[in-house]
Amino acid sequence: MEQTFIMIKPDGVQRGLVGEIIIRFEKKGFSLKGLKLMTVDRPFAEKHYEDLSSKPFFGSLIEYITSGPVVAMIWEGEGVVKTGRTIIGATNPAQSAPGTIRGDLAIVTGRNIIHGSDSVESAQKEIALWFPDGPINWQSSLHPWIYE
Numbered sequence: 001m002e003q004t005f006i007m008i009k010p011d012g013v014q015r016g017l018v019g020e021i022i023i024r025f026e027k028k029g030f031s032l033k034g035l036k037l038m039t040v041d042r043p044f045a046e047k048h049y050e051d052l053s054s055k056p057f058f059g060s061l062i063e064y065i066t067s068g069p070v071v072a073m074i075w076e077g078e079g080v081v082k083t084g085r086t087i088i089g090a091t092n093p094a095q096s097a098p099g100t101i102r103g104d105l106a107i108v109t110g111r112n113i114i115h116g117s118d119s120v121e122s123a124q125k126e127i128a129l130w131f132p133d134g135p136i137n138w139q140s141s142l143h144p145w146i147y148e
């Protein structure tokens with residue numbers, strides 16, 4: 001079953017939005033397969049965002065991600081990478097639809113509270129980086145009520 005990496009960024013943690021964000025993935029029917037509160041240092045943040053290293057905002061992005069604890073998660077379910085991005089909303093909260101996490105809870109791109117993998121391939125790479133011991137292996141008893 002497909003898995004994605006979701007991270008609540010330092011502003012999401014500081015603003016007390018951890019529960020609000022988790023509930024949206026839980027209520028949708030996705031399964032939590034990994035969860036930890038952690039701080040990351042600059043080399044780790046730079047590795048996570050290595051594809052963006054040539055962007056003008058790279059320095060401020062690394063400052064932001066290392067500015068406080070983040071919540072790292074693995075979520076599992078059919079189509080969870082794409083649907084997870086839909087639940088999160090557009091990168092710029094001003095363009096995120098109401099009902100999405102960023103559309104409801106954030107205002108500017110540089111404080112957009114959450115990250116979600118943008119492809120199955122990135123998800124695998126990010127899960128390996130953030131969860132070197134891998135996901136927790138369990139299956140919800142609700143599985144037959146969520147999938148036919």
Ligand code: RTP
Pocket residue numbers: 052057061090091109110111112114115116117118
């Ligand atoms: P994420 O990786 O965090 O889920 O975000 P994303 O795919 O929606 O956006 P991406 O283009 O990969 O950018 C990663 C993060 O960098 C910050 N950013 N700042 N100031 C800017 O123009 C700018 N553009 C991007 C955001 O925190 C964005 O989520």
